[in-house]
Amino acid sequence: MPDPGYGTRAGDRLPGQGGAGGSSRTAGGERRPAPGAVLWDESTRPTVPGAHTARPGEDVSAGHHLVEVHDHLRQELERLRALVVRVLDGTLTAGAARSHIATMTLREHNWSLGAHCAAYCRVVTLHHTVEDQQLFPQLRRFDPRLAPVLDRLAEEHLVIHDVLERVDRALVAFVAGPEGNAALEAAVDLLAEALLSHLAYEEHELVAPLARFAGGG
DSSP states (O other): OTTOOOOOTTTSSSSTTOOOOOOEEEESSSEEEEOOOOOOOOOGOOOOOHHHHHHOOOOOOHHHHHHHHHHHHHHHHHHHHHHHHHHTTTTTTTHHHHHHHSSSSSSSSOHHHHHHHHHHHHHHHHHHHHHIIIIIHHHHHHOOGHHHHHHHHHHHOOOOOOOHHHHHHHHHHHOOOOGGGHHHHHHHHHHHHHHHHHHHHHHHHHHHHHHHTTTTO
């Protein structure tokens, strides 16, 4: 895992983020920090004002395709989190859960909560792989000033990959028995905390450069 700026415990609130992201519930329903997980310190993120600031009269609409893709990930994540809470609280039956999941964009032949979690993790991984292997190298050549930002984004992809693996392990425990319930909720909450923070940073830094790149400079 990358070293610089990575030291915030999952239960601590990330700068600019509300709520207790990586958490599980106590017997009384209160949230508690997820133990042992490490995220990043947002204050150490590099920024390139001259690159991410739109020029006067500049059309940045082309860069908003990234936001549209991210918004889709946010919407599916919110629905996934809501399903996890309702299933674990016992307020949503298995049949009703299958009905809800069947209306989602990310679909699997096995309409189960575990299958949907796994599908969502695969989509996030694919999105980051495309960025690392295709988008970021092109942006680096187009505007070398973005190098520190792209490096940091790639490092955060590795951190999120670790969180996705944690979700995968939690899914195994969840399928095995009710003792895995808290771990699944904590893992999905931690994924949400990390991913939402990462997506916002990426959009802030890359929307304007992407628009210039798409427009040929």
